[in-house]
Amino acid sequence: MILVMICPMTKSGALSLILAAALGLGLKDDARAEDVDVTLVLAIDVSRSMSPDELRIQREGYAAAINHPDVIRAVGQGAYGRIAVTMFEWAADYNQREVFGWTLVENQADADRLSDIIRAAPTYGQSRTSISGAINHGVDLLADPPYQGFRKVIDISGDGPNNQGGPVVEARQKALDQRIVINGLPLMTQGGYGAAFNIGALDSYYADCVIGGPGSFLVPVNTWEQFPEAIRRKLVQEIGGAAPPKSLVVPASAEVPSDCMVGEKIWKQRQWMLDAQ
Numbered sequence: 001m002i003l004v005m006i007c008p009m010t011k012s013g014a015l016s017l018i019l020a021a022a023l024g025l026g027l028k029d030d031a032r033a034e035d036v037d038v039t040l041v042l043a044i045d046v047s048r049s050m051s052p053d054e055l056r057i058q059r060e061g062y063a064a065a066i067n068h069p070d071v072i073r074a075v076g077q078g079a080y081g082r083i084a085v086t087m088f089e090w091a092a093d094y095n096q097r098e099v100f101g102w103t104l105v106e107n108q109a110d111a112d113r114l115s116d117i118i119r120a121a122p123t124y125g126q127s128r129t130s131i132s133g134a135i136n137h138g139v140d141l142l143a144d145p146p147y148q149g150f151r152k153v154i155d156i157s158g159d160g161p162n163n164q165g166g167p168v169v170e171a172r173q174k175a176l177d178q179r180i181v182i183n184g185l186p187l188m189t190q191g192g193y194g195a196a197f198n199i200g201a202l203d204s205y206y207a208d209c210v211i212g213g214p215g216s217f218l219v220p221v222n223t224w225e226q227f228p229e230a231i232r233r234k235l236v237q238e239i240g241g242a243a244p245p246k247s248l249v250v251p252a253s254a255e256v257p258s259d260c261m262v263g264e265k266i267w268k269q270r271q272w273m274l275d276a277q
Helices: 011-022 027-032 052-066 069-076 108-120 131-143 168-177 202-210 224-240 262-275
Strands: 035-045 083-090 096-105 148-158 181-186
Touching: 035 052, 035 096, 035 131, 035 224, 052 108, 052 224, 069 108, 069 224, 083 131, 096 108, 096 131, 131 148, 131 168, 148 224, 168 181, 168 202, 181 202, 181 224
Parallel strands: 035 083, 035 148, 148 181
Antiparallel strands: 083 096
């Protein structure tokens, strides 16, 4: 027998309690079902500084990583044993395209479905590189997600410095003010026709200007052969939430900090290269 006590309240509130009791559901348990260990935003650079082949390798790398046994094991070892993740591609600050929305991952089957979605979704290069726009979009996604993450993380991959939109350090501060951690995957590769707008020490630039928050880290990728393992290691670290090993941390430049406006300056100096085509 199910006993229901109805305190003075609105008719709709009393009806909700009756229905919950009849179904054997506890309202407290229902709220707890929305808690996850981390809400993770995967922000993927598709600027034209990457070639079509590199875009394909990047997409396949994420598809292979997200359902890897190491990643599933990291998910299961969390306090709640589940995470929420969303992915979008970005270029200019007006160009963000969703690959998949907020999705709960608790087991291998959940991750396999996401892997299939990543592989099936089309990908194509877009103009400009706005890391600040990607961070701002990630902040918006984390403002009101359907799941409550114990940690909030934006994971940004990119092969060049910010050259469009607002200053990257201002976007980073906006995220840090909301207790969001930003991790980086600087792609120190060459290939697309916009590679002339990239810089050599991209890892230092990411360390000085992009990543931030408690335990933030970056994983530099020097060749595309390294990419699948790099993204897998990065996901395991982000999901696990432990302090990253020293091999995954590039310290900020102590003596000569990176110029966080270098991308904007390069674009201004070399824009004629694109105008002439």
